[in-house]
Amino acid sequence: MLKKLDAIIHSELRLAIMSLLVSLENAEFTYIKEKTEATAGNLSVQLTKLEEAGYITINKGFKGKMPQTTCIITKQGREAFEQYVNDLKSYLKL
Amino acid sequence: MLKKLDAIIHSELRLAIMSLLVSLENAEFTYIKEKTEATAGNLSVQLTKLEEAGYITINKGFKGKMPQTTCIITKQGREAFEQYVNDLKSYLKL
DNA sequence: TAAACTAGTTTATAAAATAAACCAAATATA
DNA sequence: TATATTTGGTTTATTTTATAAACTAGTTTA
Numbered sequence: 001m002l003k004k005l006d007a008i009i010h011s012e013l014r015l016a017i018m019s020l021l022v023s024l025e026n027a028e029f030t031y032i033k034e035k036t037e038a039t040a041g042n043l044s045v046q047l048t049k050l051e052e053a054g055y056i057t058i059n060k061g062f063k064g065k066m067p068q069t070t071c072i073i074t075k076q077g078r079e080a081f082e083q084y085v086n087d088l089k090s091y092l093k094l
Numbered sequence: 095m096l097k098k099l100d101a102i103i104h105s106e107l108r109l110a111i112m113s114l115l116v117s118l119e120n121a122e123f124t125y126i127k128e129k130t131e132a133t134a135g136n137l138s139v140q141l142t143k144l145e146e147a148g149y150i151t152i153n154k155g156f157k158g159k160m161p162q163t164t165c166i167i168t169k170q171g172r173e174a175f176e177q178y179v180n181d182l183k184s185y186l187k188l
Numbered sequence: 189t190a191a192a193c194t195a196g197t198t199t200a201t202a203a204a205a206t207a208a209a210c211c212a213a214a215t216a217t218a
Numbered sequence: 219t220a221t222a223t224t225t226g227g228t229t230t231a232t233t234t235t236a237t238a239a240a241c242t243a244g245t246t247t248a
Contacts, residue, residue: 002110002130010106011236016096019185029196036096042237044197065245067195085186091113092179094188105205123226136206138228143204159214161226 003087006080008053013038013046018081021056021073029069047071055080097181100174102147107132107140112175115150115167123163141165149174 009018016036020027033043047069050056055077059070073081088094103112110130114121127137141163144150149171153164167175182188 002113005106007106007235010104012099012101012104013236015185019096019187023187030194033195039238040196041198041239044195045236048197067244069196085188088182088186091109092182093113093117094179101204107205127226133207134225134227135208135229138226139205142228161213163227 003090005087005091006084008049008055009080009084011046013042014050017043017046017050017071018055018073018077021071022078022081024073026059026070026072029071032071050077053077053080097184099181099185100178102143102149103174103178105140107136108144111137111140111144111165112149112167112171115165116172116175118167120153120164120166123165126165144171147171147174 009015013036016038017032020032020035029040029043029047032038032047033040036043038046047056047058050071051058054074056071056073059072061068061070103109107130110132111126114126114129123134123137123141126132126141127134130137132140141150141152144165145152148168150165150167153166155162155164
């Protein structure tokens with residue numbers, strides 16, 4: 001009856017990250033931090049988990065002289081997110 | 095922007111329990127266990143947490159000679175569930 | 189040049205989920 | 219009629235996860 005929810009996505013902060021990334025070409029670490037109001041440490045950890053799951057790719061570069069981390073959702077990540085939303089609907093009767 | 099999700103409800107098993115209870119007058123422990131495919135131990139713990147949060151009431155009695163635990167969602171629980179669904183929608187853009 | 193700030197990562201701690209072990213009573217089986 | 223086995227749970231221990239704190243490396247500003 002109830003589908004198992006993707007645990008990688010279900011975590012609140014990772015869900016927030018994914019929901020930002022699905023509708024964005026790419027997003028900077030600092031932007032995600034601002035939008036989610038997460039601490040840098042927590043964000044760093046959760047981004048790494050999403051990357052390890054293959055749901056996002058993390059790009060490190062520089063903006064001027066300052067380091068800059070940008071994130072992009074992968075095809076796999078987009079699909080997983082859609083699947084998660086569908087699974088969740090069965091819980092919420094949406 | 096993103097509302098904080100109710101942590102009590104967000105847990106996968108508790109979400110499954112709540113989603114069952116919102117559309118049922120009451121449900122037996124064994125019924126919930128069957129539907130959610132949770133272990134008895136995990137279910138026991140999560141039901142207690144929902145009760146402590148004031149989201150359900152747990153009733154202990156007997157069905158014939160066997161012990162029987164039944165759960166009912168409270169008004170507060172119903173409201174919290176509705177709030178959770180609304181908050182979640184902002185994450186999922188539903 | 190020292191203080192404060194930016195952009196993070198790593199590590200330690202707290203909280204949560206889950207599993208394993210246990211218990212009491214009922215029922216089925218040899 | 220003993221004795222397994224099953225039912226319906228609870229309690230406790232273990233694992234996993236989330237979060238916070240501490241740290242690094244470099245930059246900007248006073």
